[in-house]
Amino acid sequence: xxxxxxxxxxxxxxxxxxxxxxxxxxxxxxxxxxxxxxxxxxxxxxxxxxxxxxxxxxxxxxxxxxxxxxxxxxxxxxxxxxxxxxxxxxxxxxxxxxxxxxxxxxxxxxxxxxxxxxxxxxxxxxxxxxxxxxxxxxxxxxxxxxxxxxxxxxxxxxxxxxxxxxxxxxxxxxxxxxxxxxxxxxxxxxxxxxxxxxxxxxxxxxxxxxxxxxxxxxxxxxxxxxxxxxxxxxxxxxxxxxxxxxxxxxxxxxxxxxxxxxxxxxxxxxxxxxxxxxxxxxxxxxxxxxxxxxxxxxxxxxxxxxxxxxxxxxxxxxxxxxxxxxxxxxxxxxxxxxxxxxxxxxxxxxxxxxxxxxxxxxxxxxxxxxxxxxxxxxxxxxxxxxxxxxxxxxxxxxxxxxxxxxxxxxxxxxxxxxxxxxxxxxxxxxxxxxx
Numbered sequence: 001x002x003x004x005x006x007x008x009x010x011x012x013x014x015x016x017x018x019x020x021x022x023x024x025x026x027x028x029x030x031x032x033x034x035x036x037x038x039x040x041x042x043x044x045x046x047x048x049x050x051x052x053x054x055x056x057x058x059x060x061x062x063x064x065x066x067x068x069x070x071x072x073x074x075x076x077x078x079x080x081x082x083x084x085x086x087x088x089x090x091x092x093x094x095x096x097x098x099x100x101x102x103x104x105x106x107x108x109x110x111x112x113x114x115x116x117x118x119x120x121x122x123x124x125x126x127x128x129x130x131x132x133x134x135x136x137x138x139x140x141x142x143x144x145x146x147x148x149x150x151x152x153x154x155x156x157x158x159x160x161x162x163x164x165x166x167x168x169x170x171x172x173x174x175x176x177x178x179x180x181x182x183x184x185x186x187x188x189x190x191x192x193x194x195x196x197x198x199x200x201x202x203x204x205x206x207x208x209x210x211x212x213x214x215x216x217x218x219x220x221x222x223x224x225x226x227x228x229x230x231x232x233x234x235x236x237x238x239x240x241x242x243x244x245x246x247x248x249x250x251x252x253x254x255x256x257x258x259x260x261x262x263x264x265x266x267x268x269x270x271x272x273x274x275x276x277x278x279x280x281x282x283x284x285x286x287x288x289x290x291x292x293x294x295x296x297x298x299x300x301x302x303x304x305x306x307x308x309x310x311x312x313x314x315x316x317x318x319x320x321x322x323x324x325x326x327x328x329x330x331x332x333x334x335x336x337x338x339x340x341x342x343x344x345x346x347x348x349x350x351x352x353x354x355x356x357x358x359x360x361x362x363x364x365x366x367x368x369x370x371x372x373x374x375x376x377x378x379x380x381x382x383x384x385x386x387x388x389x390x391x392x393x394x395x396x397x398x399x400x401x402x403x404x405x406x407x408x409x410x411x412x413x414x415x416x417x418x419x420x421x422x423x424x425x426x427x428x429x430x431x432x433x434x435x
Contacts, residue, residue: 308341
């Protein structure tokens, strides 16, 4: 991981010209000498690398030189993950050196899969003309969208244009999964990122998709092209991907899929949090030891920090993000920004504030009511967002904390016994001293 971070920083500091490539004079002048290949870069170890990358490798066999056309170039000035979540950062198409780009990905331990595309001479000529037009300063920039306009969809679109629409026509069958399920398969090795992404994405990614829409992921695009064929000018049906040679195992191996109802680990985490809340409430109400008071308050502070931060981020994305997939989210009932109030209230509870506990109880019951409302609303057809994973954690945790406060309301804390030298009187405890 550290090596990956160092390499990314180094690449960010190196001028883009270090990877840029300019084709020699006469490049593509003889379309019959062009060789077109789809390059698919496999997922990397870091979160932002999990989805892979697509590019087109155009080689002029007559000149014995090639160029990599990539739609995945951007700047570190775009602001990182926050900028990606709030808006549509600027990306651009670029010509890259094949050797230097491959060297970089190999240094990052990324797989590189290459597929030869069997295009006619006219199709190769049209494709190169479109690629060259896209890398020109006046037309190279575009507003990136993670699902609808990215490095893979741009490659898909230029191939479809070269094929005269045959690619889109061939990818009309239903996708093998929704876009949410596809995303989960690639990020489940990062549990926290997976949970947050499933929380922040709305029901736009749950709609039935076609294979054309499924091709927003580089490896899915490469897999789908294996089954595409088209009819050439002579009436022959030609497979788009050359069949000769073995396909890399990294292309054929499906991404692992979580088993069970959104994974037993998420459910166990939510149930464990609920059980802990009830146990701490029981000990707080039964015991007089100050440690139980501190632990019960600390639980609320940590709960408020984690759920509250996720809820505040969710509310912010709904209000300020330009991405349609981040707006109008049912999960606001599960991760309510109100939960953040439990952070200061929990700290006050650690010092024995009964008033803070009463306010915390009101907050908790609102959170539990919202979570139960999210379940009831599932009976209505319009509430069809797939939020089983957030429910497996926060529905159970919210309801569990609500039960803990119901117990506390029925079983208030036992008053401490009078200490030595303290006598109960009509006006309460008074201190006396022996003569």
